[in-house]
Structure formats: structure tokens, C-alpha cells
Amino acid sequence: MKIGEFSKMTGMPISVLRHYDKEGLLCPDYVDHFSGYRYYSADQIRQVHKIELLKGGGLSLKEIKDILRNADDNKFIKDILEHRESVYKDMLVAIAEVKRMVFEKEEKSTKAEQEKLSVVEKNELGEMIIKGISLSSPLNQKAFLAACRSLDEEIQKRNFQRISGFLTYGGMDQNEIQVAAKVVKLRDEIGELHEDINLLFEDDEPVIGKWKVVGEYAVKEDFYSDAGERRESVQGNKDREIYFLPDGESYWIYSWTKGYLKLDGGDQSCLCRYQIEDYQGSRYMFVENKSYEYLRGGMPTVLVLEQIDKKRYNRREIAREDDLDIPFVNDERVLGDWKAFDFIRNKEEFAPDGNHIPQERLFFKHMHFGEEGFLTSVYLDETTLGKEIQSWTKGYVLRHYNHTACAYEIVTVDDTDYMIIEWKSGDYRWGGYDTDYYVFIRDDV
Numbered sequence: 001m002k003i004g005e006f007s008k009m010t011g012m013p014i015s016v017l018r019h020y021d022k023e024g025l026l027c028p029d030y031v032d033h034f035s036g037y038r039y040y041s042a043d044q045i046r047q048v049h050k051i052e053l054l055k056g057g058g059l060s061l062k063e064i065k066d067i068l069r070n071a072d073d074n075k076f077i078k079d080i081l082e083h084r085e086s087v088y089k090d091m092l093v094a095i096a097e098v099k100r101m102v103f104e105k106e107e108k109s110t111k112a113e114q115e116k117l118s119v120v121e122k123n124e125l126g127e128m129i130i131k132g133i134s135l136s137s138p139l140n141q142k143a144f145l146a147a148c149r150s151l152d153e154e155i156q157k158r159n160f161q162r163i164s165g166f167l168t169y170g171g172m173d174q175n176e177i178q179v180a181a182k183v184v185k186l187r188d189e190i191g192e193l194h195e196d197i198n199l200l201f202e203d204d205e206p207v208i209g210k211w212k213v214v215g216e217y218a219v220k221e222d223f224y225s226d227a228g229e230r231r232e233s234v235q236g237n238k239d240r241e242i243y244f245l246p247d248g249e250s251y252w253i254y255s256w257t258k259g260y261l262k263l264d265g266g267d268q269s270c271l272c273r274y275q276i277e278d279y280q281g282s283r284y285m286f287v288e289n290k291s292y293e294y295l296r297g298g299m300p301t302v303l304v305l306e307q308i309d310k311k312r313y314n315r316r317e318i319a320r321e322d323d324l325d326i327p328f329v330n331d332e333r334v335l336g337d338w339k340a341f342d343f344i345r346n347k348e349e350f351a352p353d354g355n356h357i358p359q360e361r362l363f364f365k366h367m368h369f370g371e372e373g374f375l376t377s378v379y380l381d382e383t384t385l386g387k388e389i390q391s392w393t394k395g396y397v398l399r400h401y402n403h404t405a406c407a408y409e410i411v412t413v414d415d416t417d418y419m420i421i422e423w424k425s426g427d428y429r430w431g432g433y434d435t436d437y438y439v440f441i442r443d444d445v
Helices: 003-010 014-022 043-056 061-069 074-087 089-103 111-116 141-157 220-224
Strands: 119-122 128-136 160-162 167-169 176-185 209-217 241-244 254-257 260-264 269-279 282-289 301-309 336-344 364-369 375-379 382-385 390-393 396-399 404-413 416-423 436-442
Touching (some): 003 014, 003 043, 043 061, 141 176, 209 220, 209 282, 220 282, 220 301, 241 254, 375 390
Antiparallel strands (some): 160 176, 167 176, 209 241, 254 260, 260 269, 269 282, 336 436, 375 382, 390 396, 396 404, 404 416, 416 436
């Protein structure tokens, strides 16, 4: 479900959810590179309740994160909780509830809770239909919209996906009308998506230019109606833009040919059909979005873009670039070999003794810092060297090939040196995201 809906269901403000994500405490189940939207699963509602219970027990965010990361280590969790019991005598009731939550199996929903659920049935065509609360006739528009929102929440809580606009059952000759929608059941696990995107290029001049993401909708009909709601962006209020470059030229994860937007994010690739329509003086593009629900066995959603201009941009002018005109300053501490140790979203996640990503799963493998700014890097099996391609100066790795200056710092923990360095990938250069970080450790072998 989208972040706004998750916020409503949990009572957790969006700002707090973003803070929890930044701290690595409660990360979205999925973040779509295409639209930048955060998605949370219904199971994560229980995770929020666990966090709130743990906070109620007086635990710090760091302690809560440690508990969630070590959920199978009962002794580890017990030690933390018993320490808190000894410190906060007046929190014994809250701590007891936390212990019950951690060590006992979750109880099944009660019969009364089940009776509150909407009815799911199949129609004459074999399609799954979920029906919401009954409304009195004649239908009141305000009550209808409220019922639609309530039904949408119920659909997502139960791991369904709505694949139609809102339907009504009943008529003028009846006292009640029910709001309903066609749905499909979603899997719990997120699948992979690897489609052949190697179509021959066919021009489509009207799509060239800059497009702004208006929002993502369950179905196209929602864009034109008051019943459907658009989804919240991972970037908050900042407009997210997608460029259609001349001749279908690729940038970041995007390229295109007539009728299709191509996505190649490394871990997934797909063809997304698009249609263009003019509406109320603006030109809109409706893109088939094979995102979170689709990867869980559902149907594509609809991403709506609005054309901002028809300029013929090129890759260089739309990329975020850093000033590389930094004079060389020596740094004796950085000289030598470093091997990749971890990949983190922000510096606060750095934990030498915590769980980290094995080196074999890391893209960035190794760096050698030589004299006078000479730098060699290994990405997977590819070695990059040459000062015209990349170099270093104190505090920065300068990647001339993509015009980024990646700041580094060296920290020492238990006599071991670690380098935390910015990773300014395509997400940073074209997607508007903040930088991620790699962690390296000295490799003196």
C-alpha cells in the first residue's frame, strides 16, 4: 500500500515513517525506481505496533532496531528487556506487554473481527468482487466517496489489489446500495521481472520533452474521478520528472520507443505501454506501471505524467553534476588498498559489528589509492583506472567519467579503519535521490 494509506491505517505520520526509513528501523517493502513511490505491506502494520510497544517500554530507537534485526535471538532480546526492567521500575507493565509481543505467537483474528470484513465473492464471469458497506438510497455523493475510501483501505489491508473503478450493487427501487470493486489476491513475496526490452526504435515526436509525475492510480478511471486517490511520492512535495530524449536515447533506467517506456533498473527490466490524451488544456501520458502489486502477482497500475515542455534534452544537461575543480591535497591515511565491507543508505546505519551485506553481493569491490591522486577501482569484474577517468584528493574521490565528487571519511573502531564513501549512482544523478554510501575496510593482504 502507498505511504499515505499506510500512515492512515497505523496512525503514524508520514514524516515519522520517513524518519524510521532513514534510520533503517522500518523501511518500505518496496521503492519503485520508476515513480519513486514507497510501498508498505499489510504485514508491516504489525511491525509498527511492535515498534510502538517497544517505545512504550522505554527503549531507544537503536535498541528497537537491534531487537528487530535479531528477532530470532531470544537471549539477546531478553537481555535488553531485562536491563530496561531494572532501570525503569515504573515501566514494568509496558515491558511485560513487549515481552508478550516478542515471545508469544500472534493470535488469530477473533470471530468478531472476521465478521467486520467485507464480503469477497465471484461474479458470473469468475471475477473476484469485494463488497463494502451498504448505503441508503438515493445515493449521497459524500457518503459514496467515504465508502470508496473505506473499501480501498479494506482491500489493501487484506492483501488484495483493486483492478476496476468502484461499482455499485442495487438500484433506485431498492433501499440499499453496496459499493464494490473487482480485485485480485496478491502474493506475500515480491517476484522478479525480467522482460526483453530490445525493441527496434520507432519515433514518436509528440512524447519528446520533460514530463512531470502527477501520480499513480489503481486504474485509469481514478484519474478522472473523485473516488480514486493518487499515491504519495517518496520525494514528498518535490516534483518528479521523466525525460523522453530524442531518438529514444537512454538515461538512468529509462529509454523508449513508440508506445513503450523501457525500464532497465539492473535488478529488473520491463516494457511499459503508454497512451497520450489531452485533457483540460494539458497533455497527459498514462503509463502501464509494473510495480509493487504486479511483482506480487497483481495487475499493472497506472502512472500519470503531465507534459511540461517539448524541449530536445540530452543526457548531460539533465544530470546532476558536481564541481570537480578541487586541487590535490595528500592524505596519508587513505593510501593503500581497501575492500568493500557494506552498503548503507545513510551514515547512521554504519555498524561494524552488525549484519552487513557479503562482499560477493556488492557491486563495488575494491579501491587502491596511489600517490598523487592515482586511483584504481574494481566494479564486479571490471577495473577502472586512469586520472582522466577518476582520481582522488583529500576527502574526495573524483569520478570524472560521471562528473561526481564523492566525499569520504575514515573512522577507526577497535583499531580497525573503515572508509565511508558516497555512492552517487544514477539514483542520485538523475533520480533526485540522496546519495547512498559504501563502507570499505583496509585490505593489507
